[in-house]
Amino acid sequence: MSSDAPGELLLSDALALVTCAQLGADELPEPHAIRYLERIPQTNALNLQTYRPDDQYVAISYTWPGSWTRLHSSDNPSITLRNGVPTKSTHISEFMVKVFDDILASSAGERKLYFWVDFACIDQDNELEKARQVAVMDRIYAQALYTAVVLEDVELSTEELQLLLHPPIQDTSEERSRRLDVTRRLLRARWFARAWCSQELILSSGTFVYLHCTEQPMKPMRLPIGTLFNWTIIARTYDASISEIAQPRGGVNHMELASIAFNPSAWAYGIVREMGCYNEYDKIALVQNLVKTPLPKRLTQLPNTKGLNDATAKRNVARMLNVLAVQNGDFSLLQSSHTDASAQAQDEDNFGWISAPTAGDLIADAWHAKNFDVHRDPNALTTATGLRLTGFITSVASEELWTIRRNEEHLTISVRDDIRVVRPDWLQSNPDGTTFAVKYFNTGCDQFTREPALSRLRDVLYAIDEFDADHVWPTFMPADNWWITRGPDDGARSSSRDTLRDRIKQEYDRPGTMHRTIASGIAFLHSGDLTSFRVLTLADGSRIVAQGNAKSLIGRELFQPHVMRLKTFGSIHIACNMMVLRNLQIGESGDVRSCIGHLRSFAMIAEESSRVVTITIR
Known part of the structure; x- marks a missing residue:
């Protein structure tokens, strides 16, 4: 930790620092x-x-x-x-x-x-x-x-x-x-x-x-x-404002740890990112310790902020950790880059793909190479030009913004320019317990009322029902035998001949374990008392439900590299990310793009109706 703190790092600078700071054989x-x-x-x-x-x-x-x-x-x-x-x-x-x-x-x-x-x-x-x-x-x-x-x-x-x-x-x-x-x-x-x-x-x-x-x-x-x-x-x-405590893992043996989860960079960096540290660059060492980076690959000769956690040092730490993660075959940080808080240099030509994680983001924290199509892009790497990846690319034909805001008595729901005030009750517990009868211990409340995350899920279901949105409903179906059903038939347990409300009630009138899976998975749709998402129609006519930090998406290209594509949707893996690209400027190479934002979606870009490209993301 002896070198002086640098100024704003370019990608080439970050690569050089990562290379020079690794332990030599005689320094182990x-x-x-x-x-x-x-x-x-x-x-x-x-x-x-x-x-x-x-x-x-x-x-x-x-x-x-x-x-x-x-x-x-x-x-x-x-x-x-x-x-x-x-x-x-x-x-x-x-x-x-x-x-x-x-x-x-x-x-x-x-x-x-x-x-x-x-x-x-x-x-x-x-x-x-x-x-x-x-x-x-x-x-x-x-x-x-x-x-x-x-x-x-x-x-x-x-x-x-x-x-x-x-x-x-x-x-x-x-x-x-x-x-x-x-x-x-x-x-x-x-x-x-x-x-x-x-x-x-x-x-x-x-x-x-x-x-x-x-x-x-x-x-x-x-x-x-x-x-x-x-x-x-x-x-x-x-009281949701009470801070979480990171769960101890040191007492778990290696076999048990392997069966619980892989510790990706998004998880480790999410824990230490906003915490106090005398030297901001120490967080690189902390992340390496938490993910158990092999000793020969660990960085030791890191810069020193000398007690000042300035914005430049924070950005540089994010850049170095993203480069390190990619070098080690860990793409979890790409799965965490959809919020405004995680965005890094979106308006610049350098490091648009870089992100910083959100603490407690279960979807990014559960990233593991075995669950993604990483094997289809064995040559993913960072160069002085940018992040080189292979994946599927398409464009957005139209977008539909949904917003849901609740006060104590009703919901205010907006879809495009249609604003409706809804006072719903059909998903509430009835006095006779015939609907949503699962109680939270002896409180007399159903689980949807008792638990904030489930209440937010219920509000989404109310909105889908109010607008009779069959095209949105399959996205919010519960987990069935630990796997998410995604398809036009809305799952095997309900008939397409029923009304949309009947189908929703059939799927959600059951114990809460499956509901919690979905409620946790859609946490990224919420910000304060507002829930919002976009229904995007892609070039092939298919639709996806997404949220992200890019502005208007109509006409934009969406890129989903193999390293961010799920092999299958599961109880934790119910969403994945993609990048929003900027059109090429005159004179730029055709395989180099600028990343101007990120989306998290409940569906992937369809393989059969999109192009496979290998591009460099700046």
């Missing part, structure tokens, strides 16, 4: 060569150890001190011994030492236990050592006995902690409200907003949270991260 870190802290009464000794399988250490995850308030003894430095020389350390606070003691007391009689604290155990004056240690950070946390998260700016009373650890059997609305408040306060800790901390949580094999006790500030209280994780999920059903 020695296997697990790390230092440990050994707790000695009244002080801490720092010993250099070479990791051995029999060694046990606890990795400490905390927020580096700075211009933020640490509570009680967290604001008091401790003494660290380095080669026998005492040094005052603001990173290892008196409260953190109490956490050490609590951990040692709970493991008394077992093998000797050490502690790993990044600032103390990595020579901060040695740039090469820092680069090497960052390159194996995923191993350091994954192979620790567990990770101790030290929250130094939040405290709970004993009663509040017990409310999380041992909730009452008969839950009251008052107790639920108190738990929501406790969860919010915990998640407001600075630790949850830092990019490095998020990585450490995900990579750890087990995690406990330590925090101040209101009654005894010097005595650490311990909370399993799983408990907080579960309460956060529950809290978000009542």
Whole structure:
């Protein structure tokens, strides 16, 4: 992390930085060569150890001190011994030492236990050592006995902690409200907003949270991260503004991890993108750790923003990560580029195809080469000119914009210039439970009313019914045996002889698992209280439902490369992306295009009615 921060990168610059910053064979870190802290009464000794399988250490995850308030003894430095020389350390606070003691007391009689604290155990004056240690950070946390998260700016009373650890059997609305408040306060800790901390949580094999006790500030209280994780999920059903916690994966063995999901760049970058980081370029190392990039391909000699997270550095990080992902055969970031927030340099001739992900985008996060036609384009690559891809191209003949906005009593639906106010009730639960009778525990509400995502899906169904839109309805059918039915017959369970409303009710009057699949899949259609999508008629007369960040699409070319085309639609893979291209300028090469936007669609460009092209996207 030693080179100075560059200005705005061109593609050729990004390629050069990626090439120069990769670890050389002589720079690969020695296997697990790390230092440990050994707790000695009244002080801490720092010993250099070479990791051995029999060694046990606890990795400490905390927020580096700075211009933020640490509570009680967290604001008091401790003494660290380095080669026998005492040094005052603001990173290892008196409260953190109490956490050490609590951990040692709970493991008394077992093998000797050490502690790993990044600032103390990595020579901060040695740039090469820092680069090497960052390159194996995923191993350091994954192979620790567990990770101790030290929250130094939040405290709970004993009663509040017990409310999380041992909730009452008969839950009251008052107790639920108190738990929501406790969860919010915990998640407001600075630790949850830092990019490095998020990585450490995900990579750890087990995690406990330590925090101040209101009654005894010097005595650490311990909370399993799983408990907080579960309460956060529950809290978000009542308050969607509560932040999500990235799910730990370090404790999952390789076989189980392979069966759960591949960790693509869109998932990893989405986690750390908007979080705080002293050096913006560190996020490149964080993403590489999270996706477990092979060591010889990891970048270490990265620029340094020296604490300034400026807009130029953010754009450059996005560019380098997109180049890295493509080089490693990971095209997940192309699947995340349809929102205004993800767009990168759409109006420029350089990097129009680049995107930054949206956190929690399940469709992009689930990208895996085995689910896409990547094998049909084995030569996909980046050059100094642009991103070279093969795929299908077509054009847009017409577009129809749908918007749906709800207030407490009705929907306002607009299709072209036709605006209607709808007060629907035919998908509501009836008092006798004959329709949508699935209740959410004992709330008396049906799942569509109780869960915001499902309510948004229901509003779309109301709109389709109001405009008798048979051409739109098949897109929003539920999952059947984990596969999405796409076709003119609207699926096997309903007859085309029925009215559209009858068909919708037949498909959606059933348990909510299938509904949640669709509700999650259409999340990209929503922005605040507005739901919108475009019904596009393509050159061959076929229609697709899409949303994206390009403006008027009539006459525009749509390009869907093989690496973005699904082999089949599934329970998670219910949509895929495509690029919107700008017409060639006079004198430009015929195989070079500018990307001016991106779309996410519920259907793919038809193979039989489009052209196959190999083009370079700038």
